[in-house]
Amino acid sequence: MAKAESSMILSAPIVPTLRKMTIPMIFGMIFLMLFNLVDTFFISMLGTEPLAAISFTFPVTFTVISLAIGLGIGTSAVIATELGSGSQNQARFHGGVAIALSAVMVTALAIIGFVFIDEIFLLLGAQPHLLALIHQYMGVWFFASVLLVTPMIGNSVLRANGDTKTPSIVMGASGLVNAILDPILIFGFGPIEAMGVQGAAIASAISWVIGVVAILYILIIKRQLVSLRCATQTYKNAIRNILRIGLPAAGANMLTPLAMAVMTAIVAHFGAPAVAAFGVGSRIESIASLVVLALSMTLPPFISQNFGAGKKDRVKQAYQQTLKFVMIWQFFIYLVLIVVAPFIANAFADDDNVRDLIKLFIYILPLTYGLQGVIILTNSSFNAVHKPLNALALSVIRLFVFYVPIAYIGSLIAGLEGLFVGAAIGNLFTALIAYYWFSQGLKCTEVEAQEAT
Incomplete structure (x- = not known):
């Protein structure tokens, strides 16, 4: 099955193949988003303090998740490239090493977090009575x-092999x-x-246990896609290959919430209604960009396999x-959002001022979500061709040179409306740079390949 999926990536028509890979991921992400909302909803029913306590955990949990996402990106890029070049045994070995490495790194990070739990959350601004x-x-x-x-790393192994249905x-x-x-x-x-809140954590843990059992059964027994033995590769080299892409990718993921924190601080100068509207807009962005996020998981293994096979x-x-x-x-999607903007504003706010600001957000920023998609997919594509520092640099340029x-x-020039327009202009400039940068990189690799032959 894995060989058939890999063959499809290397030879089947491009658009139908990417469509077949992406649609399952969209449904999987929709289910995940809905269930995460359910999790927050039930905790909110416990009262304001439990919800506030859980809100303080987001930066910490996101740090761990960002590390996992980064390792997953590194894993997928390395395995897919090796599959494209025909190195099946090395691909399996990297899959096994990635799962073991991620377990060790996250366990170490978790122990540190547990030991310094009070210090960490007090530093984040949590009140002592919430500890x-x-x-x-x-x-x-x-x-x-x-x-x-x-399961996150295991899903990356499956996607690298061309299977996006099972991860979803x-x-x-x-x-x-x-x-x-x-x-x-x-x-x-x-x-x-x-x-109470401990029950929410235990519920998550049980669901993760099921995910671990399922993914290990699929990878080890059913599909035999991972191994800890390889005659042509060492543990040291495998770990280096994964971390070379994984650590910069994790760093790039961590930049986004940092930039959003800065943006929220800027918006806060315009009052609580502006912060509320910006928060609603951010949630709309994640939903409106669902297809882009799904493609950011399916395009990289396609690119990596073909890159490894020399099919530039x-x-x-x-x-x-x-x-x-x-x-x-x-x-x-932008046209749809314009039509439904009044309904969204009414659904998320009772205050007329907040409603007006939500509509203002929708009328301006979503117009550049396509450009933002260009940036996200270029970032993923850089990782796919083993240029993680380019991807990290692009994230820095986007967030801290243009966007913010x-x-x-x-x-400063035009208030909140100016802020939204400025963010949109930032997306435009970064998208132009991203497209030019990656396209030029492909031209260089093509020239190098011609010179080598």
Whole structure:
């Protein structure tokens, strides 16, 4: 099955292949988003303090998840490239090493977090009276985090092999289990006593256990896609290969919440209604960009396999056709958002001022979501061709050279409207640089290949 999927990536028509790979990921991400919302909803029913305590955990949990995402990107890029070059045994070895490496690194990070839990959350601004609730949740979460990262890395191995359907099923099933267990363990049911926020953490841990069992069974027994033995590769080299891409990718992921924190601080100068509207807009962005996020998981293994096989023409075509589709698709989404903007504003806000600001956000920023898609997919493509520092540099350029600075300048000139316009201009400049940079890189590799022959 894996060989058939790999063959499809290397020889089948590009657009239908990417469509076949991406659609399952879209459904998997939709289920995951819905179940995460359910998780927050049930915790909010416990009251303001439990919800506030959980809110303080997001930066910490996102740090661990960013590391896992980065390692997953490195894993996928290395394995897909080796599959493209025909090195099946090395691909399996890198898959096994990646799962073991991620478990060790996340366990070490979790132990540090648990030992310094009070210091970390006080530094984040948590009030001392919330620490007991934070302990209840994070005490479980830290030690269960290795159960979270294993399916994430395992899914990256599957995607590198061209299988995106199985990861979406694993993601959806884990989320469903979590959604079912949440109310039972949080509020109690029958002989099961109410556990509050700790119950939410335990529900997540149980769902992750199921994910671990499922993914290891698929990878080790059913598909035989991972191994810890390889005559042509050492552990040291395998770890270096994965971290060379994984660590910069993790760093790039961590830049986004940092930039959003700065943007929120800028928006806060315009008052609470502006912050509320910006928060709603950020949630709309994640939903409106769902297809782009799914493509950012399926385009890289396609590019990596063809890059490893020396099929640079398919890499170029896949990159360009995907960007063309994203620009058209996101413009269509923008038109839909304009039509439904009043309904969205009414659904998320009771205050007329907040409603007006939500509509202002929708009328301006989503117009450049296609350009933002160009940036995200170029970033993923750089990682796919083993240029992680380019991807990291592109993230820095986007967020801290254009997006945040121009938005801030715009806010000084024309208030909140200027901020939104400035952020949109930042997306435009970065998208132009991203496309030119990656396209020139492909031309250079083509010239090098011709000279070598």
